[in-house]
Amino acid sequence: VKEKQPPKWATLLLKRFGSSPNNDAIIGDLAEHFRRGRTARWYWKEALLAIVVAAYNGTNVSALRAAAFGWGALSTLCIALFPIFGRCTVLVGIAGFGSGLVVRYLSRRWLHLLVFIVTVHLYWIGSSVASSPYSPLVWLYQLIGFGLVRGALVSVQLSIGNLVVLSLAIWVGAVCGYSPSIVFNESGSLYE
Amino acid sequence: VEEMARGQSLSSFELIVMLTIIRLDQNAYGVPISEEIERRSGRKVSIGGVYAALERLEAKRYVRSELGEATAERGGRAKKYFTVTPNGMRVVRNTRQVLLNLWNGLPGLEGGKA
Numbered sequence: 473v474k475e476k477q478p479p480k481w482a483t484l485l486l487k488r489f490g491s492s493p494n495n496d497a498i499i500g501d502l503a504e505h506f507r508r509g510r511t512a513r514w515y516w517k518e519a520l521l522a523i524v525v526a527a528y529n530g531t532n533v534s535a536l537r538a539a540a541f542g543w544g545a546l547s548t549l550c551i552a553l554f555p556i557f558g559r560c561t562v563l564v565g566i567a568g569f570g571s572g573l574v575v576r577y578l579s580r581r582w583l584h585l586l587v588f589i590v591t592v593h594l595y596w597i598g599s600s601v602a603s604s605p606y607s608p609l610v611w612l613y614q615l616i617g618f619g620l621v622r623g624a625l626v627s628v629q630l631s632i633g634n635l636v637v638l639s640l641a642i643w644v645g646a647v648c649g650y651s652p653s654i655v656f657n658e659s660g661s662l663y664e
Numbered sequence: 665v666e667e668m669a670r671g672q673s674l675s676s677f678e679l680i681v682m683l684t685i686i687r688l689d690q691n692a693y694g695v696p697i698s699e700e701i702e703r704r705s706g707r708k709v710s711i712g713g714v715y716a717a718l719e720r721l722e723a724k725r726y727v728r729s730e731l732g733e734a735t736a737e738r739g740g741r742a743k744k745y746f747t748v749t750p751n752g753m754r755v756v757r758n759t760r761q762v763l764l765n766l767w768n769g770l771p772g773l774e775g776g777k778a
Binding site for chain 2: 478492493494496498499500501502503504505507521522523524525526528529543591
């Protein structure tokens with residue numbers, strides 16, 4: 473008789489994003505509960521809750537200060553560049569910020585660089601198949617809501633398509649996103 | 665009482681977790697702790713929530729933990745057993761005393777309906 477296996481993806485998520493020092497024991501406990509008759513739905517709920525609760529439990533003042541610093545730096549950059557380059561720069565910066573936050577959860581250092589590079593290049597791969605480097609962002613606007621498309625088109629017409637500035641924006645965003653992680657490491661309070 | 669005054673108090677859930685560990689004695693790891701709390705309190709608890717409380721208690725040195733055996737049922741992962749430290753026992757007793765002191769003189773809350 474094949475043994476009942478806990479949901480693989482939920483376990484993987486918990487393994488990767490669970491920041492509790494007892495993460496291994498939590499995964500073991502969930503597996504034990506599951507094999508005693510709990511449902512897959514229960515397992516998923518508990519796994520996601522464990523990720524959120526552990527992140528909340530480990531949050532401290534220095535972590536919040538670092539996050540505020542990251543967002544503050546990114547906001548300043550966006551506000552400074554918005555009148556010149558429009559909202560495209562802002563969105564690219566935010567994409568970089570997201571990648572900076574994501575890489576913290578990857579344990580191998582070479583993966584950090586890889587994610588940054590992929591984030592930057594995904595944008596440029598998108599732009600290479602379109603007529604304008606801003607087109608992928610116009611598509612994004614279309615996905616988000618039709619009301620924003622006109623604003624995006626105006627932004628494309630007014631902007632000079634400065635590739636260097638957009639690259640810079642995504643890298644600065646990535647550094648801003650990554651900076652809270654540096655403080656997490658120094659304090660040693662959130663992660664091992 | 666003095667320890668509570670010095671800020672070494674327990675939240676209600678932390679107190680529940682510590683009492684459960686004491687009750688389970690040698691078998692206090694995540695699964696029986698959460699099951700026992702659900703059985704006795706009648707409320708659902710998440711495993712993540714139980715471990716969050718255990719981590720806070722361990723940081724305060726009210727409980728300590730040690731790794732136990734790994735089983736196939738757990739996917740080969742070791743159990744983590746928790747025990748209450750002497751300092752933790754003192755805080756639990758003090759908390760009980762404070763609650764009893766507060767309870768005394770409130771006959772309207774003793775048994776029966778409020």
